[in-house]
Amino acid sequence: MFSRVRRTVQQFNAADHDFVLRSASWPRSTADPALRGITHLADHSKLWLGVAAVLATKRGRWRRAALRGASAIAFASAVTNGIGKPLLPRRRPAANLLPAHRRLSTPPSSSSFPSGHAASAAAFTTAVWMEAPELGVALLPLAGAVAYSRVHTGVHWPTDVLFGGAIGTAVAAATSRWWPVRPSTPSLARTSERTVALEGGDGLVLLVNPSSGDPGQDPSDELAELLPGAELVHPEPETDLKEQLHAHLDTCGNVKVLGVAGGDGSVAAAAAVAVERGLPLLVVPSGTLNHFARDLGVPSTEEAVEALREGSAVNVDLGTVHVDDLPQQWFVNTASLGGYPDMVRLREKWTHRWGKWPAGAAALVRVLASAEPIPVRINGIERKIWLFFAGGNGYQPKGLAPTWRPRLDTGVLDVRYIRADLPFSRTRFVAGALTGALFHNRAYVQEERDRVRVEVLGAPVALARDGEVSLKGNVFDFAARDGALHVYRPE
Known part of the structure; x- marks a missing residue:
């Protein structure tokens, strides 16, 4: 068994030397300084953390991709630098194997096996792909360039890069054990057989909570333009939303639909009133996290309005809780x-x-x-x-x-x-x-x-x-x- 392992290692070493020598024979080109620059940019994962910072500026899948990618880099670095390099030390390629114009001025001195740069590149790209496949595919050429740059500049053997990439990919995939990937499809629910369709919002009372979501982003004007016939209601200070809605509806005439634009707290109050009044509910996602709207499959204001116009609805479960002898309380999440x-x-x-x-x-x-x-x-x-x-x-x-x-x-x-x-x-x-x-x-x-x-x-x-x-x-x-x-x- 040991002799078989030794022969396999010798074969890998021979293939490594052959690839490096072939690479060294390639003529000088503009790719040489570019690859040196990209390998420096990826030092300490600066490149990937910078990409993560950009992705994190956008909510939803992009932000989740950034966070999963940064987490995967942290774990991949721990595995490669804390376990792989100390347990499997290997000398880096000799400087004279490559021409001087391709070498790094300050080559690393740690173990060559496995490549930390390749591990981080693979970990980040795989993690991003798990949350947003189109972004992962877009990052793939960049990850490949970082990985190859380590061989091109003479600081790693090809097998160092291959095993580093395998470690990074495996670590990123393993994050789903602790942090499962949220599916892109909405939750299943029973299709409704009785639905009111409203074109311009006539018959809709819409609660709009401007304090939900990002500060300074009041959706009232947009909703008034999309639903000119709707009656918009805003929360009154120091007043229970549920009580306010019931009191307002008591004074209204022909109310066909109750709507809410706000966070989950506002949605829960409106849902309770809708159930107690026997009205269908329109949910417009304008809160910070919009858990219920995301599960429901209403990701935007436009899609909520389109569902109202089409009369497309479902029946979903709610939860209730009785506290001591107080009236029943509802919750949507x-x-x-x-x-x-x-x-x-x-x-x-x-x-x-x-x-x-x-x-x-x-x-x-x-x-x-x-x-x-x-x-x-x-x-x-x-x-x-x-x-x-x-x-x-x-x-x-x-x-x-x-x-x-x-x-x-x-x-x-x-x-x-x-x-x-x-x-x-x-x-x-x-x-x-x-x-x-x-x-x-x-x-x-x-x-x-x-x-x-x-x-x-x-x-x-x-x-x-x-x-x-x-x-x-x-x-x-x-x-x-x-x-x-x-x-x-x-x-």
Whole structure:
């Protein structure tokens, strides 16, 4: 076996020397200084981090691609420099193998195997391709140029580059274990058989929340132009949105459709009113993250208006929660108890800087570090927990950061909580999250139920609905409401 390995290594070495000598015989050209420049630009991943900074300026897939790419570079560098080079040292090509005009003035002195530049190039390009394939394809020639430049300038053998590229590709692909790629298709839902089609907005009452989304970007003028017949309503200071909408609708005449342009908090209030009034809901995504609109498949104002004109709609599930003896509360995405509201607050605060998944991980660590265990009774079973999460329909991924829903019509709640009644429960949970093995972790509970009752056996705790902290209480009855909301979305 060892002799076979030795012969294989010798064959690789021979092929490496042959390729370098052939490359050295190529005539001098303008590619020589260009390749020297690009290899310097890629030092310490400056090139790729610069591309990531540009991509991060645009929301959605481009920003996710930038964050996944930067994360993949960090892990690929750790593998190549922390594991590969120390364990498999190899001398770099001799300087005299290549003409002087192609050599670097200050060649690196670390192990030649594997190529860190190639690993970073492959990691970043693969990670970007996972989120935005068209961008990954566009970056492929640049990644190939960086990888070849290491051979052209005489600081790596070809097999160093090949193995470095393989490491980078594998590391980027492995990020999906902790951070699954969000599908580009909308969530499945039941097609509606009863839909009101409005051409110019006559019969539409549209709640517009200018404080949602980016500061200074009020969508009122655009909506008034697209839907001239609609009646636009703005939130009143210090007034509950749901109560304001009910009061306004009581004074209106022939209202056929209720609409909302805002974030998930505004959408939840409008959805509750729409269900209670038996009206179809138009959702215009103008918030910061627009979770519900993204799951629904309404990515823009234009597509929302087009769905209204076509009369295209679906029926989706909502969640409800009774807090103590108070009236029923609705939520379109999630509801949570304990440290989860604090985690949501920190995650939303940091998302613009780091992206949702890294911000969520950092917020979770911060909350778990300072949280106090909450004694509860969940469906009659006494526990101590750190936090509790209930999502409408099943969320993906099933581990650390629930992000999207494949379906909006399952009729169940996605229930998750972290136990605090086990030895080293926080450490066990964090270890499971980092290794992608939460399903085998007793500190983490995830199940799907149509209803769940949580009784807090201590001081009242806060309830967060759709990312906004609302009521405090001791008894929380969560339930899934099958097909409760009639909402527009493009065909």
